[in-house]
Amino acid sequence: MLETILSARDLSVRFGGVLAVNKVSFDVRRGEIFTLIGPNGAGKTTVFNLISRIYQPTSGSITFEDTTLTDMAPYSIASLGIARTFQNIELFENATVLQNMLIGHHAHRRVGFWGEWFFTPAARRSELDACFLAEEVIELLDLQSYRDAVVAGLPYGIRKVVELARALCTKPKLLLLDEPSSGLNPEETDEMAWWIKDIRKELGVTVLMVEHDMSLVSRVSDRLLAMNQGEVLAQGTPSEVQSHPRRDPGLPWHQRRRTKLAEGRMSTALDLGTAPMVLTLNNVESAYGPVKAVRGVSLQVRRGEIATVLGSNGAGKSTILKTISGVLDPTRGSVHFKGADITAHEPADIVRRGLSHVPEGREVFAMLSVHENLLMGAYTRNDADGVARDLESVYEYFPILRERQKQAAGLLSGGQQQMLAISRANGHAGVDTAR
Numbered sequence: 001m002l003e004t005i006l007s008a009r010d011l012s013v014r015f016g017g018v019l020a021v022n023k024v025s026f027d028v029r030r031g032e033i034f035t036l037i038g039p040n041g042a043g044k045t046t047v048f049n050l051i052s053r054i055y056q057p058t059s060g061s062i063t064f065e066d067t068t069l070t071d072m073a074p075y076s077i078a079s080l081g082i083a084r085t086f087q088n089i090e091l092f093e094n095a096t097v098l099q100n101m102l103i104g105h106h107a108h109r110r111v112g113f114w115g116e117w118f119f120t121p122a123a124r125r126s127e128l129d130a131c132f133l134a135e136e137v138i139e140l141l142d143l144q145s146y147r148d149a150v151v152a153g154l155p156y157g158i159r160k161v162v163e164l165a166r167a168l169c170t171k172p173k174l175l176l177l178d179e180p181s182s183g184l185n186p187e188e189t190d191e192m193a194w195w196i197k198d199i200r201k202e203l204g205v206t207v208l209m210v211e212h213d214m215s216l217v218s219r220v221s222d223r224l225l226a227m228n229q230g231e232v233l234a235q236g237t238p239s240e241v242q243s244h245p246r247r248d249p250g251l252p253w254h255q256r257r258r259t260k261l262a263e264g265r266m267s268t269a270l271d272l273g274t275a276p277m278v279l280t281l282n283n284v285e286s287a288y289g290p291v292k293a294v295r296g297v298s299l300q301v302r303r304g305e306i307a308t309v310l311g312s313n314g315a316g317k318s319t320i321l322k323t324i325s326g327v328l329d330p331t332r333g334s335v336h337f338k339g340a341d342i343t344a345h346e347p348a349d350i351v352r353r354g355l356s357h358v359p360e361g362r363e364v365f366a367m368l369s370v371h372e373n374l375l376m377g378a379y380t381r382n383d384a385d386g387v388a389r390d391l392e393s394v395y396e397y398f399p400i401l402r403e404r405q406k407q408a409a410g411l412l413s414g415g416q417q418q419m420l421a422i423s424r425a426n427g428h429a430g431v432d433t434a435r
């Protein structure tokens with residue numbers, strides 16, 4: 001029988017009327033990969049926030065090794081040996097990859113203020129240890145070519161790996177990973193699966209993970225905990241949970257709707273050939289300073305069409321969308337929308353013309369309510385009745401947004417924020433959405 005490293009007992013937390021986590025109990029064994037699954041809003045990230053002491057439970061307790069976490073201050077969690085990554089990547093954007101990684105080391109600094117001030121031999125040794133560890137992690141996660149790159153310029157998939165690298169530099173015994181595969185393509189998800197297994201094998205780290213991608217979940221997890229609406233549905237090995245009578249915790253919303261949407265588009269797909277061209281990119285080149293991110297991109301999209309840009313991380317997909325929506329001016333080529341040349345136009349003008357962009361990181365206005373965020377999407381309109389009608393249809397499509405319409409958007413779960421970002425972008429009547 002393996003020893004328990006983390007134990008949650010009858011854990012509950014309530015936010016106003018929402019019981020986000022309701023009497024949840026589970027044990028994570030040392031050396032295992034334990035995964036929380038469940039639909040959007042199930043309470044998975046909230047469990048992570050309870051472990052990291054961002055939230056105080058309404059009742060229940062969490063024990064890590066011999067320490068009762070619920071008695072500890074949030075800043076002491078890392079020094080106990082618990083590290084985490086976030087569902088929305090949280091890195092120091094203007095620092096390099098290596099600098100971000102070295103920040104992790106400070107959780108374990110043993111040299112006092114004066115030692116650092118005079119840079120004593122002990123302080124030097126400690127810095128050196130941190131550098132050696134960072135280099136080892138860079139090697140393990142194949143980050144050599146990004147070592148000195150500033151994070152702000154890195155593609156999403158690489159940032160996810162950097163966040164993982166920073167967490168490893170705190171020398172964790174327990175690593176919490178919140179949706180490690182989100183934003184990654186299938187090959188990168190494959191790689192992530194290897195890394196997670198390697199981290200456990202090479203570094204002996206126990207992993208507690210939240211994940212939606214069931215292929216990754218079944219490939220790496222020793223045991224699962226399925227949650228729904230704050231409660232535990234089932235727990236056990238992947239096959240035990242799959243054969244559990246209450247196993248279906250519901251798919252995340254985008255997977256649930258997939259079939260319906262696909263069917264809905266089939267009929268339109270038939271007459272697309274005659275539909276007018278709505279967007280045309282001609283030989284577009286865009287750059288960030290001296291770095292050319294895309295070159296010679298030409299594409300055409302007809303009204304009603306769903307066009308998808310595919311490619312590995314760093315291929316320039318998001319750059320194409322930024323160039324279309326005016327966030328980035330192309331250095332060469334042209335963008336036409338509904339017959340007009342919108343190359344290098346101001347984003348505000350492009351939005352008014354009916355072209356919306358759902359950015360990668362959702363970018364909801366965290367302090368505004370759900371309803372206010374939706375109204376911001378309709379900012380350019382002056383047909384109050386039409387706006388009210390469109391809001392009603394958003395609320396019908398995503399009932400959770402109606403329920404939470406008065407709540408600050410920053411307090412929604414990750415998936416709920418994605419629903420909001422897409423609905424907000426559709427706030428302009430008849431918009432064409434880039435995402």
Ligand SMILES: Nc1ncnc2c1ncn2[C@@H]1O[C@H](COP(=O)(O)OP(=O)(O)OP(=O)(O)O)[C@@H](O)[C@H]1O
Binds near residue numbers: 039041042046415
């Ligand atoms: N600080 C908060 N204040 C109010 N409600 C909150 C807060 N944090 C979380 N919630 C609510 O608690 C519920 C659980 O949220 P949580 O983020 O844990 O979901 P999740 O399982 O991680 O979902 P997702 O898969 O979408 O990331 C949601 O309904 C969310 O809106």
Ligand SMILES: [Mg+2]
Binds near residue numbers: 045046087413414415
């Ligand atoms: Mg979450």
